[in-house]
């Protein structure tokens with residue numbers, strides 16, 4: 001056991017690093033499984049950050065679009081707060097050195113994305129936003145004397161006592177080890193979402209709901225876990241994770257066609273390719289299921305410019321032997337973003353004392369049932385700052401403390417690859433773009449079996465906890481709304497227009513009832 005006066009931040013993506021900087025001069029310990037910059041969704045974000053930067057756009061219009069996309073369960077106070085401060089965060093990131101695209105007069109180049117009523121997304125060199133923002137923050141964190149980064153470590157469990165959370169158990173990330181307890185006055189969870197719980201995902205390999213799961217196991221309440229966003233246009237080229245063909249391409253006029261050359265979004269929604277993500281995702285899924293291979297066609301809209309303006313997309317095409325200047329790009333649906341997570345109030349406080357949460361691991365009420373494009377990075381920025389300020393206010397004085405150097409005892413076990421594959425395939429097959437009671441019940445029964453078989457592996461148990469929460473809440477919500485679509489309840493029910501709040505104990509009770517039926 002090690003005692004530290006440092007605030008422990010679990011994760012090293014945008015939320016974690018921005019919060020670490022905001023916490024200065026309070027000493028901070030960042031738990032980072034990979035070298036900084038690797039393994040985080042933040043570095044992979046291609047589209048950009050949504051913010052109403054100039055009139056005639058406004059925070060009010062941004063909030064209204066956020067609420068519309070969220071399908072009836074966005075918390076309007078949260079949407080108003082986040083959109084109001086969005087511009088300040090872009091200016092602050094610019095000051096830190098992020099090279100957002102500007103025009104000759106120095107104004108931010110604003111880009112249009114799906115379901116936004118205005119061009120409202122700031123980018124870096126087309127599709128480099130996440131990478132360049134992260135590089136900027138990493139440089140600042142490396143130079144910050146108050147931040148210690150423990151690379152190659154991961155959190156596996158929270159320690160609690162009668163006062164709330166009192167520490168974090170961490171282990172090595174690259175190889176199994178027994179965990180070590182780090183005692184701390186405050187923990188900020190910034191461990192990302194859950195996309196990798198699905199076999200088809202755009203998320204980096206470590207983003208598999210472990211951090212949400214470890215909070216749930218400690219008793220933290222979750223909100224909206226059933227709401228998972230599936231990205232409509234992941235490259236369908238057999239890679240895991242599936243590379244993303246950014247939404248910005250459709251913002252630039254790229255269209256969706258099927259193997260017959262038909263623009264299948266035209267009869268589906270008045271906004272066609274720019275319809276909300278869940279609608280586009282289900283339409284693409286339907287084309288895939290029907291064997292009419294869906295494809296993204298950038299030829300007329302971008303021509304050869306796709307190569308220079310979207311370098312990440314161009315690289316992926318080159319790797320797959322596709323020339324986007326002359327041929328359309330095969331696409332498929334992939335788990336992309338988790339609207340649900342550890343419930344957080346406006347200050348990023350969880351339901352447990354001494355535990356804060358920000359970024360995709362949290363559920364703040366901003367996204368409701370369906371996230372508006374480019375609101376993910378924005379939420380991570382806003383709540384990282386809010387949580388950091390709240391933690392600093394509660395700790396009052398900056399403690400002076402030495403760096404720690406944990407030594408990990410031999411122990412732990414490697415993850416069972418077969419069990420992991422079964423878990424991910426179960427989530428894609430039964431808890432994915434289209435759900436029904438029979439599939440969700442089957443998923444819960446499989447999860448119970450897997451968890452019992454892998455009980456020694458805490459990382460796996462954390463994943464199972466999050467997967468169980470998603471499936472149980474999806475079973476309980478007997479309607480379709482936003483990212484949650486039930487074949488057996490295809491309509492949206494106005495009487496169910498509330499956010500879900502659920503604990504792991506409640507989800508396990510649902511799972512236990514299902515198991516009884518299966519026995």
Ligand SMILES: Cc1cc2nc3c(=O)[nH]c(=O)nc-3n(C[C@H](O)[C@H](O)[C@H](O)COP(=O)(O)OP(=O)(O)OC[C@H]3O[C@@H](n4cnc5c(N)ncnc54)[C@H](O)[C@@H]3O)c2cc1C
Pocket residue numbers: 010011012013014015016031032033034038039040041042043044045046047048049050129130153154155156190191192193202203204206207210211244336337358359360361373374375376377378380
């Ligand atoms: C391909 C892609 C493109 C996207 N494009 C956009 C976009 O254009 N605009 C937008 O707004 N959003 C976008 N998103 C979503 C957005 O990137 C994420 O929601 C956001 O980056 C989340 O930030 P975060 O800090 O919460 O988590 P992340 O950036 O995912 O960081 C999580 C961190 O937690 C660490 N971690 C995981 N498990 C553990 C553990 N057990 N212990 C300790 N640390 C752990 C990870 O290694 C990582 O460092 C995109 C996502 C993807 C995958």
